Amino acid sequence: MSRTAGTDAAGTEVRTQADTHVRTDAPAPDPRRGRPRNAAADTAIIEAVLRMIEDGVSIGELSMERIAREAGVGKATVYRRWPGKSELLLDVMRSLDTDIPPPAGESVRDDLVDIIEFLRIRGLAKRNSALLRTIVTHVKAQPALWREYHETVVQARREVLLSVLRRGMACGEIRADRDIDLLADLFVGPVLSRALLHEWADLPEGLAEEIVDTVLYGVRPRA
Amino acid sequence: MSRTAGTDAAGTEVRTQADTHVRTDAPAPDPRRGRPRNAAADTAIIEAVLRMIEDGVSIGELSMERIAREAGVGKATVYRRWPGKSELLLDVMRSLDTDIPPPAGESVRDDLVDIIEFLRIRGLAKRNSALLRTIVTHVKAQPALWREYHETVVQARREVLLSVLRRGMACGEIRADRDIDLLADLFVGPVLSRALLHEWADLPEGLAEEIVDTVLYGVRPRA
DNA sequence: CCATTTCGATACGGGGCCGTTCCGTATCGG
DNA sequence: CCGATACGGAACGGCCCCGTATCGAAATGG
Known part of the structure; x- marks a missing residue:
């Protein structure tokens, strides 16, 4: 997993993961206030998607509503992290990626x-x-x-x-x-x-x- | 197109095309009574699906309802021919198939x-x-x-x-x-x-x- | 202690689709 | 002409989903 959630080192960064999604505007009035996001929720959601797909649930049958339900999470918690199903799926896909090892270089x-x-x-x-x-x-x-x-x-x-x-x-x-x-x-x-x-x-x-x-x-x- | 609709030669057969779908029971009380099916409807429906997909409509966005609308056909007319979207799509796919020509056999x-x-x-x-x-x-x-x-x-x-x-x-x-x-x-x-x-x-x-x-x-x- | 933010939950209005059923009309065989 | 079937169209009840909002509770920093 090349892409883990918000429990990063170097504390100064962002909120959690799903910040492939720019957030151009937003006055960004001092993050790091209020209750911090629950990293467990991130993984629970992604894990839920993985589980469902493994169980043969077709993508068309996946709805934000169902994903939240399955993950034991409020719908808003999902929408707080991803703007839509497609973006979520993209991150799910990325969570499966391992970096390809560099070639040995001999033969x-x-x-x-x-x-x-x-x-x-x-x-x-x-x-x-x-x-x-x-x-x-x-x-x-x-x-x-x-x-x-x-x-x-x-x-x-x-x-x-x-x-x-x-x-x-x-x-x-x-x-x-x-x-x-x-x-x-x-x-x-x-x-x-x-x-x-x-x-x-x-x-x-x-x-x-x-x-x-x-x-x-x-x-x-x-x- | 290896699979055309009901205007077949050898008149004795079935109703139209979508008879990949068995129909085990059904007393089959003398077909060839009443108004015959409109072959144009078959092609209109399939053509509509093709057109929509060409126009970039994703499969998930295809609904029987929309297909019927686009084909200028009653929803019932669609359901009379195919039990569901998947079966329809299968036939659409088949409609694209050309038989592969037999190899020349020299080299x-x-x-x-x-x-x-x-x-x-x-x-x-x-x-x-x-x-x-x-x-x-x-x-x-x-x-x-x-x-x-x-x-x-x-x-x-x-x-x-x-x-x-x-x-x-x-x-x-x-x-x-x-x-x-x-x-x-x-x-x-x-x-x-x-x-x-x-x-x-x-x-x-x-x-x-x-x-x-x-x-x-x-x-x-x-x- | 307070402002802020997140949490899970629940509810909302709006929409689309499902598959069926019913129209009134058209077209066939007998 | 009659019975049967097809047609396009419209409506049905039921379901699920969307995206947002609101709730009370929890967790944080100042």
Whole structure:
């Protein structure tokens, strides 16, 4: 969890988490007065959403009202933190994100395997499997949100992959006569299409290595 | 359109289309009495859904009520044909399906290109692009529906691809030491991940060839 | 102690949708 | 012409939701 709630160090900051939401105006008349927000409420709400989705509740069936109920929280407490369902879901999605570890940097092939393996694990992890799919599926239906998520999270990861590929091109391990974005998709696509499309299909243990090696060496018979 | 409405040849059949829906009981007291259904209504309804989705209406915002309104049709007319929104959407989805042309059967490589090119075009065609994505996105959220669609449509197409791959394995054009499902994903994944995930990214003209050839020959530099 | 803010709860008016039922009319088979 | 069925339209009761407001209680800083 790269994004926890208000019990931060460096006390001087804001109220709690949901301050992706600018608050441009607001005279901000000395925060840190009155009763402080309950960090437990934040997590209770997010946790409630996660739980419900895991239990197969479709996103369409999620209402702010129901979420509050399920979280054992007043409706106002939810609206105090997020302006609407979409923003809440975006944070729920973010709460699932682990930072991708930087590539080891020795073998390009091994780095690729690590990256794909990271993807595979993400698509599998108990929580993430059903969860990510459901939420992503929904957020994707809202172009603005999806775009934000894509630029925030997806692009960052892709950049890691691209840098490895560039390194490979530079040192001759990767052919340089192809569009680098295409190459990236060749590695990533197979995992994504399995995880997002086939769903029930599982992502077996050796998948990452198999993909990387097959893509590297080609589908034609070995020489 | 592989699935048109009641103006079928061979007059002896059923009422109109929406008879994916069994109707086990029902004394069925001599159909073909009374005023026949209006085929125009069927298409008007489906067309209305397509139009709305193209205009960016999210699935969650689609209600039977609104669909009927938009189609210029009584709500009852809709319910007479489909028991609910999901079933309607399933038929809408089916209305978008074109049968994949059988592979030419000369070069395995060319057949692969044809199949991937078919996918690319599907993901592009004015109608399909936004449309398929939106509907698939929604239907996928309903496991039962998605499963049905997957088994009905997706599997059939995949089978075409698999048969080409098997042929390639038999005649030595495709390496036989890999899981055939993996190989299939290597070709299909890149297109799908672009079309379904990146959305805005377009699928340029030569994409199919580029993918097939790169996957065939591998990502390592040429010998 | 007081102003401030949050808490859970409850209530509000307004709205949309569900799925059904009923109109009056139209169109078929017999 | 009659019975049956379809049509578009309108209305139904019931449900859930939205977003806001208000409540009394709790928790904080000044």
